[in-house]
Amino acid sequence: MPRLIVFNSITLDGYFTDRKGDISWAHKNDPEWNAFVTDNASGGGRLLFGRVTYELMASFWPTPEAMKQMPVVAERMNNLPKVVFSRTMDKASWNNTKVVNGNIGAEVRRMKEEPGEDMVIMGSGTIVSQLTPERLIDEYQLVVNPIILGEGRTMFEGVKVKLSLKQTKTRTFDNGSVLLCYEPA
Numbered sequence: 679m680p681r682l683i684v685f686n687s688i689t690l691d692g693y694f695t696d697r698k699g700d701i702s703w704a705h706k707n708d709p710e711w712n713a714f715v716t717d718n719a720s721g722g723g724r725l726l727f728g729r730v731t732y733e734l735m736a737s738f739w740p741t742p743e744a745m746k747q748m749p750v751v752a753e754r755m756n757n758l759p760k761v762v763f764s765r766t767m768d769k770a771s772w773n774n775t776k777v778v779n780g781n782i783g784a785e786v787r788r789m790k791e792e793p794g795e796d797m798v799i800m801g802s803g804t805i806v807s808q809l810t811p812e813r814l815i816d817e818y819q820l821v822v823n824p825i826i827l828g829e830g831r832t833m834f835e836g837v838k839v840k841l842s843l844k845q846t847k848t849r850t851f852d853n854g855s856v857l858l859c860y861e862p863a
Contacts, residue, residue, distance in 0.1 A: 681796045681816035693830030719751040723795035729764035731801030736772040803833040811839045824854035
């Protein structure tokens with residue numbers, strides 16, 4: 679049974695985007711980080727996005743610039759199966775993408791019952807905040823960046839349940855970022 683993993687960059691003050699939706703602060707260009715991202719992209723599975731994150735990803739990864747900057751990651755992003763949850767989209771133009779307009783929790787439960795590799799949510803805070811109270815997320819992988827924005831959006835906006843987590847892994851990068859991995863306790 680596939681697990682559902684969230685992989686997101688956040689700021690020291692807990693935001694995954696600034697107040698305008700910008701995430702450029704999360705982009706790093708150093709050899710250690712790039713090797714980690716490339717290694718992380720080597721796995722299989724399915725990518726899950728909300729519409730906003732989907733549009734951001736679809737505007738970059740299929741481009742020649744993406745292939746030039748990070749060819750392995752671009753190849754994986756473009757070829758892995760993708761699901762975009764949206765109330766407004768009818769069809770997706772990015773390769774291997776399915777649009778789901780219905781109940782997010784029910785669809786994720788169905789996907790978790792199918793055989794296959796793990797699923798990963800990147801960005802998509804609205805999706806994270808909807809699936810967290812339903813306890814459908816099996817692991818939270820958060821990269822804490824050494825920056826304070828002062829305001830922005832948290833992945834857990836509107837979550838009203840308490841969810842205790844246990845730490846499973848950490849990694850500190852030379853650029854000051856720290857990967858923290860948690861599973862529900």
